[in-house]
Amino acid sequence: MSDPRIQATGPDATGSRRIGIFGGTFDPPHRAHLALACAARDTLALDELRWVPAGQPWQKARAITPALHREAMVREAIAGERGFVLDRCELERDGPSYMVDTVDTLRAKEPAASWVLVLGHDQWAGLHTWHRWKDLLAAVELAVANRPGTANVADAEVLGRARLTVPLPLLDISSTDIRQRVSRGEPIDRLVPPAVARYIERHHLYRKDAHSAH
Secondary structure: OOOOOOOOOOOOOOOOOEEEEEEEOOOOOOHHHHHHHHHHHHHOOOOEEEEEEOOOOOOOOOOOOOHHHHHHHHHHHHOOOOOEEEOOHHHHOOOOOOHHHHHHHHHHHOOOOEEEEEEOHHHHHOHHHOOOHHHHHHHOEEEEEEOOOOOOOOOHHHHOOOOEEEEOOOOOOOHHHHHHHHHOOOOOOOOOOHHHHHHHHHOOOOOOOOHHHO
């Protein structure tokens, strides 16, 4: 049986492009997102990492910041980073943003590529609740953040697939906490890239009186 903690050791053996998919609401994108993305790019020998902001996150009960702001913040966060690309496919697609549909779209555009889905540990734990998750597993490799001191909630054997792991330092950062800090007037400079902090300030996002931004 394959070790579910198998590490990637190099480029795809076929020589095809190896492309990562990193999806999320990114409301806002923060330093932990960047740490995972950089670790995945380097550890998994990715030629490119696609950041995919969700258009209509179907598992989010709260109001989501408009897509134009979340897209712009991702652009600010990844500017100048090697191999990072913003992909608008979910923003352009009507209906709920299901990752399996995103993967189908990306694979159709570049069928020769090897696709790797990069997940945070919380996403990995809930993967079995995702729309058509078995089809998703058949279409991509999985790469999951390996945070120190965090138990594996989902089991790779149960999901029927070995997974790659991405070593990641423990960063206690969440978008929820950042939004709450901004609403209380507290600084977020150490939690998000400087350009993202400036964007949030400039557009008055996450403030209690900024109803139009939510």
